[in-house]
Amino acid sequence: MKILVVGSAGHLGAAVAAQFAATCDVTTTTRADLDVRDHRAVQAVVDQVRPGVVINCSAYTDVDGAEDEPVEALNVNAFAVRVLADAARAAGAAFVHYSTDFVFDGTLDRPHTEEDQPNPRSTYACSKLVGEWFAREADRHYVLRVESVFGSSAPHDSPRRTSVDRIVDSVLHGVEAAVFVDRTVSPSYGHDVARATQALLDRQAPYGLYHCVNSGSCTWEALAREVGRQLGVEPRLKLVRMTDAKLRAQRPQYCALSNEKLSAAGVPMSTWQDAIARYLQARRPASSRP
Numbered sequence: 001m002k003i004l005v006v007g008s009a010g011h012l013g014a015a016v017a018a019q020f021a022a023t024c025d026v027t028t029t030t031r032a033d034l035d036v037r038d039h040r041a042v043q044a045v046v047d048q049v050r051p052g053v054v055i056n057c058s059a060y061t062d063v064d065g066a067e068d069e070p071v072e073a074l075n076v077n078a079f080a081v082r083v084l085a086d087a088a089r090a091a092g093a094a095f096v097h098y099s100t101d102f103v104f105d106g107t108l109d110r111p112h113t114e115e116d117q118p119n120p121r122s123t124y125a126c127s128k129l130v131g132e133w134f135a136r137e138a139d140r141h142y143v144l145r146v147e148s149v150f151g152s153s154a155p156h157d158s159p160r161r162t163s164v165d166r167i168v169d170s171v172l173h174g175v176e177a178a179v180f181v182d183r184t185v186s187p188s189y190g191h192d193v194a195r196a197t198q199a200l201l202d203r204q205a206p207y208g209l210y211h212c213v214n215s216g217s218c219t220w221e222a223l224a225r226e227v228g229r230q231l232g233v234e235p236r237l238k239l240v241r242m243t244d245a246k247l248r249a250q251r252p253q254y255c256a257l258s259n260e261k262l263s264a265a266g267v268p269m270s271t272w273q274d275a276i277a278r279y280l281q282a283r284r285p286a287s288s289r290p
């Protein structure tokens, strides 16, 4: 099976490309090879590769920056998705696209299901929701909402590390970590998202929208404390309330996602605590692993 992974230099793109490389013929493109805003170039790459699956990991992910660059966010997160989905459909390929918990307003007090009504509160979130709608133009599509991704392969001193990776880095190195005490999320280990993506395709699970997160939910404070517990250290934490953070873009406050639909499709996800344990294990030098 030929797989085209677009946006393969990102956190999720790298994990997805690595996951499929073990068993599939994978072609990857980074922004330098294929700018998804160039619609003709997208079509040309799909025509050339003739993939059985197109996986879109590219995105405009600067949540606050999108407030100043709405057109750029829409071009990458929405209109490019339409072109990718159309190209996949024309090539007879399945289309995988990733979205976000930010499509919700965060006012529910229970884990959100795929049936819950989105109500995006920021430009980034709006652009991602429109992208979800355009992804459906590929009749064989999986739209996978992920949240608080961790397990990035970006170097530890890179500004491109995810927020959760930075929290883990801080606890590991005894550095103070600023953590939200009042934002609840269902963290997503990139490797688990990549494995689930392949499992959905392998099982030919029903196409559609899935919440693809590790099971359970936590605040960033609870996550940092769990990392400390597993490492046997007391984390140094700066506790922050969302209202005090003065972020330009509004974030949903309670945004646990239910992954029951994914599980019912035969793709269960382990708990976020188990995912953190495997991530910490993977980060240990090979010589010190049991």
Ligand SMILES: NC(=O)c1ccc[n+]([C@@H]2O[C@H](COP(=O)([O-])OP(=O)(O)OC[C@H]3O[C@@H](n4cnc5c(N)ncnc54)[C@H](OP(=O)(O)O)[C@@H]3O)[C@@H](O)[C@H]2O)c1
Residues within 6 Å of the ligand: 007, 008, 009, 010, 011, 012, 013, 030, 031, 032, 034, 035, 036, 037, 057, 058, 059, 060, 061, 076, 098, 099, 100, 101, 128, 146, 147, 148, 149, 150, 162
């Ligand atoms: N990270 C999270 O916590 C999180 C949470 C919820 C949802 N998501 C979703 O998960 C997906 C993957 O996100 P991620 O965390 O892997 O983000 P990421 O690390 O920022 O990766 C996005 C990739 O897209 C590339 N890109 C941006 N504009 C492009 C363009 N015009 N043409 C081609 N490539 C372009 C970026 O290239 P450069 O490297 O050159 O910038 C980057 O490599 C996205 O759909 C995102 O919305 C992520």
